[in-house]
Amino acid sequence: MFALRALQKRSSALLVLSSLCLIPACPTFPQTVDASVVDLDGHPADPFRLAGSKIVVLLFIRTDCPISNRYAPTIQELSVHYAGHAAFFLIYPIQSESPSQIRKHLQDYGYHLPAFRDPGLTLARASQVRITPEVAVFSPARKLLYHGRIDDWYVEFTRARHSPTTHDLVDALDAAVSGKPVASASTPAVGCYIPGLP
Amino acid sequence: MNSVRSICSAVLLLGAFSLALYGSASRRPASPPVSSDVVTFNRDIAPIMFHYCSPCHRPGEAAPFSLLTYQDAAKFAAQIAVITQRRIMPPWLPAPSDLKFTGDLRLSDQQIALFQRWAAQGAPQGDPRDLPAPPQFTPGWQLGKPDVILRARKPYALPASGSDNYWNFIFTTNFSSTRWVRAIEIRPGEKRVVHHANILIDRLHSSRAQEKHPGDGFPGMELRIESESFDPDSHIFFWKPGSVPHVEPDGMALRLDPGDDLVLNTHLQPSGKPESIEPSLGLYFTDKPATQFPVLLELQDDKALDIPPGDAHFQVNDEFTLPTDVQLLAIYPHAHYLGKDLLATATLPDGSCKTLIHIPGWDLNWQAVFYYDSPVLLPAQTRVTMRYLYDNSADNFANPFHPPHRVLGGNRTTDEMAHLWLQVLPHGDAVPVPQARMMLQEAIARHDVSRDPGDFPAQYNLGAMLQARGDTTEALLHFQAAVQLRPSDFIANNALGAAFLALNHPSAAVPPLLLAVQSKPDYASARYNLGNAYASLGKFDEAIIQFAEAARLNPKDSMAEANLGAAFAQTGKLAAAQTHLEKALQLNPNNSLAHDNLEEVKRLRSTPLQP
Numbered sequence: 015m016f017a018l019r020a021l022q023k024r025s026s027a028l029l030v031l032s033s034l035c036l037i038p039a040c041p042t043f044p045q046t047v048d049a050s051v052v053d054l055d056g057h058p059a060d061p062f063r064l065a066g067s068k069i070v071v072l073l074f075i076r077t078d079c080p081i082s083n084r085y086a087p088t089i090q091e092l093s094v095h096y097a098g099h100a101a102f103f104l105i106y107p108i109q110s111e112s113p114s115q116i117r118k119h120l121q122d123y124g125y126h127l128p129a130f131r132d133p134g135l136t137l138a139r140a141s142q143v144r145i146t147p148e149v150a151v152f153s154p155a156r157k158l159l160y161h162g163r164i165d166d167w168y169v170e171f172t173r174a175r176h177s178p179t180t181h182d183l184v185d186a187l188d189a190a191v192s193g194k195p196v197a198s199a200s201t202p203a204v205g206c207y208i209p210g211l212p
Numbered sequence: 213m214n215s216v217r218s219i220c221s222a223v224l225l226l227g228a229f230s231l232a233l234y235g236s237a238s239r240r241p242a243s244p245p246v247s248s249d250v251v252t253f254n255r256d257i258a259p260i261m262f263h264y265c266s267p268c269h270r271p272g273e274a275a276p277f278s279l280l281t282y283q284d285a286a287k288f289a290a291q292i293a294v295i296t297q298r299r300i301m302p303p304w305l306p307a308p309s310d311l312k313f314t315g316d317l318r319l320s321d322q323q324i325a326l327f328q329r330w331a332a333q334g335a336p337q338g339d340p341r342d343l344p345a346p347p348q349f350t351p352g353w354q355l356g357k358p359d360v361i362l363r364a365r366k367p368y369a370l371p372a373s374g375s376d377n378y379w380n381f382i383f384t385t386n387f388s389s390t391r392w393v394r395a396i397e398i399r400p401g402e403k404r405v406v407h408h409a410n411i412l413i414d415r416l417h418s419s420r421a422q423e424k425h426p427g428d429g430f431p432g433m434e435l436r437i438e439s440e441s442f443d444p445d446s447h448i449f450f451w452k453p454g455s456v457p458h459v460e461p462d463g464m465a466l467r468l469d470p471g472d473d474l475v476l477n478t479h480l481q482p483s484g485k486p487e488s489i490e491p492s493l494g495l496y497f498t499d500k501p502a503t504q505f506p507v508l509l510e511l512q513d514d515k516a517l518d519i520p521p522g523d524a525h526f527q528v529n530d531e532f533t534l535p536t537d538v539q540l541l542a543i544y545p546h547a548h549y550l551g552k553d554l555l556a557t558a559t560l561p562d563g564s565c566k567t568l569i570h571i572p573g574w575d576l577n578w579q580a581v582f583y584y585d586s587p588v589l590l591p592a593q594t595r596v597t598m599r600y601l602y603d604n605s606a607d608n609f610a611n612p613f614h615p616p617h618r619v620l621g622g623n624r625t626t627d628e629m630a631h632l633w634l635q636v637l638p639h640g641d642a643v644p645v646p647q648a649r650m651m652l653q654e655a656i657a658r659h660d661v662s663r664d665p666g667d668f669p670a671q672y673n674l675g676a677m678l679q680a681r682g683d684t685t686e687a688l689l690h691f692q693a694a695v696q697l698r699p700s701d702f703i704a705n706n707a708l709g710a711a712f713l714a715l716n717h718p719s720a721a722v723p724p725l726l727l728a729v730q731s732k733p734d735y736a737s738a739r740y741n742l743g744n745a746y747a748s749l750g751k752f753d754e755a756i757i758q759f760a761e762a763a764r765l766n767p768k769d770s771m772a773e774a775n776l777g778a779a780f781a782q783t784g785k786l787a788a789a790q791t792h793l794e795k796a797l798q799l800n801p802n803n804s805l806a807h808d809n810l811e812e813v814k815r816l817r818s819t820p821l822q823p
Contacts, residue, residue, distance in 0.1 A: 176614075
């Protein structure tokens with residue numbers, strides 16, 4: 015609980031980074047997603063193609079991470095709220111999670127969102143995420159606008175606030191929807207590390 | 213009282229908190245210490261994991277994923293390295309001290325370093341021959357098949373989203389006779405969402421009024437159970453993830469009378485999906501009645517809790533001097549979300565000081581009852597001190613208010629608490645045990661009353677104790693204070709009436725007793741006392757009504773029948789008198805009053821009426 019002051023310091027440092035990210039050197043996703051990204055039937059899947067002209071929101075989750083699980087209602091609500099502007103996709107980056115485990119997970123947590131597996135971590139790397147739950151927001155032109163936490167509900171593993179005091183994903187989406195620059199291009203996420211990433 | 217002079221000098225280093233690290237995407241395990249040794253799962257990690265992690269991290273238990281195999285651990289290697297380094301896991305609040313607690317989960321620095329190095333080396337598995345045998349767990353009830361299983365009458369539907377949630381379940385019992393309970397195993401239902409649960413005995417069914425419909429359960433973080441006894445049951449039945457049910461030693465069983473309720477208080481945290489919480493309790497009986505009765509000493513100063521917003525070092529103290537030698541069995545510190553640093557010390561008569569418990573980073577989520585490995589002897593005149601610090605700044609992430617608000621003491625989640633319970637047993641031969649218990653109860657009640665004269669239970673309890681040891685005059689003062697605090701409380705009014713009766717003031721006894729039966733018409737004890745008051749005033753018709761009601765409400769009460777018979781006799785209704793006196797003797801053949809009165813009634817009935 016004594017870490018918060020330092021955390022705030024960090025996010026102000028990130029503000030500087032974020033303005034850097036608005037220049038054209040910002041990462042842009044390759045025109046085709048490699049075949050390691052698959053749907054639950056094992057067919058290659060490309061969330062960008064499916065999203066068409068909408069903003070793309072990739073939510074990295076896993077079946078056994080208690081923090082990403084607690085976010086399920088929030089994720090589902092946000093996806094409905096922004097349905098007109100943004101397409102939400104659940105991305106399961108853990109290689110060992112089977113399609114049947116994922117199907118059960120979707121059902122248990124009341125998800126009604128397309129879900130893809132990313133065992134090769136193609137989407138995870140392109141999104142610069144390392145944690146579940148972590149979110150990446152791309153422009154329709156596949157430019158990475160935001161990656162990081164959904165909000166600051168969790169301060170660290172097992173330690174949550176009563177309710178979040180920031181709404182980072184909402185802020186990023188509101189900016190992206192209105193064509194404004196995203197104020198914070200990245201924030202630190204709290205949750206479970208995705209194995210296989212640096 | 214509000215000074216730090218009594219705190220052990222060893223722990224005056226407050227404020228020297230190390231800045232805890234926090235989880236973030238950019239934070240990775242520290243580099244391993246320079247070492248050529250490879251750390252392997254099979255040789256180095258598995259023995260630690262099997263002991264410290266697997267008891268909770270396995271299917272059906274509280275933790276969110278399993279840690280039973282190499283594959284399980286490797287998947288979370290980076291996580292494990294970070295959260296063990298920050299001592300977030302395994303959850304263990306007390307700082308190391310000379311006094312050892314049962315089930316200590318604190319990792320050594322060496323163990324933590326092993327996790328670090330293992331993760332940094334890429335989580336190698338190692339030689340299969342090094343792998344110790346996997347831990348064996350008892351499936352189902354941990355203490356074997358319970359003698360009785362009580363199930364919640366209605367599951368609680370925990371919503372998918374939201375913050376912490378507190379729900380209480382009432383378990384009714386209907387045993388034909390008194391049972392002695394040596395253990396209660398709490399199965400809290402879906403363990404992954406239950407943070408802790410504890411049981412209180414409710415002999416007066418005082419919690420039932422809080423349910424909208426019988427069996428529904430009711431919300432609330434803290435329970436206040438009314439008790440008719442000033443020496444209440446001082447047993448602790450507590451569940452937290454991974455806890456093994458506590459079995460009371462022979463002679464310390466809990467008395468469970470027919471009809472007693474058990475109330476289970478649960479702290480729940482939504483998981484992201486709707487959950488149905490359906491707890492059950494396994495009761496284990498013994499044929500050995502209690503011969504030792506622990507006492508719960510409560511230090512607290514909720515009244516002092518008025519924490520300004522932004523105050524990161526608000527301090528609350530309480531202290532209590534033991535009137536007799538005791539063995540300290542267990543300790544239970546309790547605060548809510550603003551609690552930060554919780555300390556309890558004991559200053560012995562020789563001036564030496566023991567840290568009873570020190571929790572430098574309080575986290576309500578991991579609160580627990582801590583049992584000492586061996587009882588701690590605290591001689592008479594030992595001063596027990598509680599010193600709690602609170603953080604009501606925005607830097608306290610657990611702060612329920614954002615931005616911070618003024619926070620007062622209270623029972624709601626958003627209120628704060630400053631409590632410390634000590635479970636003690638009187639020790640030694642210097643004072644007979646029952647007397648030692650009374651000394652403890654009286655001392656704690658006097659301590660409570662002097663700290664806060666507006667503390668109703670304290671006033672009532674002190675009155676009850678004084679009356680029990682024959683000091684009715686002083687008892688009366690405290691019952692009067694209690695009634696002034698809660699004018700319609702039936703227990704306090706009944707006690708006040710009874711005290712007036714004992715002091716031969718029946719006319720003064722009538723008003724409080726009438727109040728008691730008006731606010732609780734089925735209160736047999738108050739009916740009986742009111743009957744006695746009327747009888748003493750010569751109002752036998754009114755007395756008959758009250759005694760009849762008392763006898764109806766408590767059909768096994770021989771004295772109610774005896775007095776009813778006597779009152780009938782006084783009004784000349786000898787046939788009715790005989791019936792009730794005979795009934796009194798059926799219920800208790802040794803009821804000498806009933807016996808003598810019956811003889812007299814029979815004599816009168818056989819004597820022809822004088823013209």
